[in-house]
Amino acid sequence: MARADFPFPVKALVAELKRLPGIGPRSAERMAVWLLQNKKAEPLALAEAVIKAKEGIIECPICGFFATPESCGICSDPKRDEALLCVVEQATDVLPLERSGAFKGRYHCLGGKLSPLDRVSPEDLRIPELIRRVEASNGSVEVILALGADVEGEATSNYLADMLRGKSTKVTRIAQGLPAGGGLEHADELTLIRAMQGRRDF
Amino acid sequence: MARADFPFPVKALVAELKRLPGIGPRSAERMAVWLLQNKKAEPLALAEAVIKAKEGIIECPICGFFATPESCGICSDPKRDEALLCVVEQATDVLPLERSGAFKGRYHCLGGKLSPLDRVSPEDLRIPELIRRVEASNGSVEVILALGADVEGEATSNYLADMLRGKSTKVTRIAQGLPAGGGLEHADELTLIRAMQGRRDF
Numbered sequence: 001m002a003r004a005d006f007p008f009p010v011k012a013l014v015a016e017l018k019r020l021p022g023i024g025p026r027s028a029e030r031m032a033v034w035l036l037q038n039k040k041a042e043p044l045a046l047a048e049a050v051i052k053a054k055e056g057i058i059e060c061p062i063c064g065f066f067a068t069p070e071s072c073g074i075c076s077d078p079k080r081d082e083a084l085l086c087v088v089e090q091a092t093d094v095l096p097l098e099r100s101g102a103f104k105g106r107y108h109c110l111g112g113k114l115s116p117l118d119r120v121s122p123e124d125l126r127i128p129e130l131i132r133r134v135e136a137s138n139g140s141v142e143v144i145l146a147l148g149a150d151v152e153g154e155a156t157s158n159y160l161a162d163m164l165r166g167k168s169t170k171v172t173r174i175a176q177g178l179p180a181g182g183g184l185e186h187a188d189e190l191t192l193i194r195a196m197q198g199r200r201d202f
Numbered sequence: 203m204a205r206a207d208f209p210f211p212v213k214a215l216v217a218e219l220k221r222l223p224g225i226g227p228r229s230a231e232r233m234a235v236w237l238l239q240n241k242k243a244e245p246l247a248l249a250e251a252v253i254k255a256k257e258g259i260i261e262c263p264i265c266g267f268f269a270t271p272e273s274c275g276i277c278s279d280p281k282r283d284e285a286l287l288c289v290v291e292q293a294t295d296v297l298p299l300e301r302s303g304a305f306k307g308r309y310h311c312l313g314g315k316l317s318p319l320d321r322v323s324p325e326d327l328r329i330p331e332l333i334r335r336v337e338a339s340n341g342s343v344e345v346i347l348a349l350g351a352d353v354e355g356e357a358t359s360n361y362l363a364d365m366l367r368g369k370s371t372k373v374t375r376i377a378q379g380l381p382a383g384g385g386l387e388h389a390d391e392l393t394l395i396r397a398m399q400g401r402r403d404f
Contacts, residue, residue, distance in 0.1 A: 001306050004297075009251070019243070022232065027224055032255065035256070046219070046249075047253045049218040054245040054249075057209060057211055057212055077203055091235075104203050
């Protein structure tokens with residue numbers, strides 16, 4: 001007697017779902033069974049959404065954010081301040097900044113951060129594109145570095161500042177300090193040092 | 203200026219992923235971005251697996267487990283003991299029993315358990331099919347109730363035992379007691395009562 005298992009198409013589906021980030025074998029099985037058994041599931045709508053997104057979305061050749069082949073919602077927006085260029089690591093970093101409403105300029109997504117351990121060097125990122133963009137602006141743009149405050153983010157910020165130093169462009173970086181709602185007792189030492197260094201007139 | 207957001211196909215994909223069980227907005231966004239950006243992602247393979255599973259898998263009309271239109275891996279296996287019929291709630295309950303190797307007979311998946319609060323009544327489950335199967339066996343089959351030990355599982359077991367009482371068929375249920383590896387200090391009161399009631403000669 002062979003021990004029963006899911007028929008092949010179910011196992012193949014579980015295998016594909018298991019590859020998704022944060023999805024283990026149990027969750028993948030639960031999702032597959034739900035897709036096949038639940039009356040509210042629309043597996044074909046999911047498949048179609050995957051195909052349409054894969055085939056209809058490109059990386060904007062200018063800013064690196066998600067775009068359709070016809071246009072980029074950011075680069076094609078005439079109301080954005082052309083004098084402000086915010087550099088972020090990932091395309092997904094654009095959304096929290098947009099949702100905050102704190103920035104109304106344009107973006108440049110690097111596609112990662114420098115990391116010798118992971119073998120990510122400057123040519124793996126959209127750094128040459130950034131340099132060209134800044135050069136084309138003839139010094140009329142402020143480059144705002146909005147990278148993470150971790151080691152690789154810092155290293156990438158320093159590298160970019162070095163590269164841009166000779167371009168007669170203003171380079172700034174977003175502030176580091178106490179997060180909103182955070183008390184001093186929860187802040188780590190480095191955050192407090194940065195917050196103290198970055199103090200401003202009240 | 204419009205606040206930038208994902209282009210429509212990405213948002214549609216996030217919406218579909220968010221419908222999966224256990225997937226919140228953040229996970230759905232992370233999965234969508236991974237599918238579109240990660241070099242290891244194969245979104246079209248995922249879409250194809252979903253479509254093939256949806257179109258190639260049916261509920262076996264006899265046992266209720268996952269099957270292909272051509273055959274059911276369980277019902278078509280001639281080496282299984284036809285004299286043993288194990289009743290489970292869900293098709294997915296078959297797998298842990300199979301993996302344990304404890305059972306080598308046939309199955310009957312009910313598709314749920316009786317639950318007046320969720321408006322699940324006997325006709326919503328595969329109970330008429332079970333009765334017909336048992337009647338067709340002419341009393342040569344032992345029906346093993348392997349439902350959950352929660353309130354609805356117990357109610358369903360009792361209902362089935364009542365329904366099968368006149369059918370001159372043997373009806374048993376799987377034991378309740380201490381789980382393997384579990385100490386008495388972690389067992390709840392009801393488990394201990396059941397374990398004591400179910401004690402056997404040593």
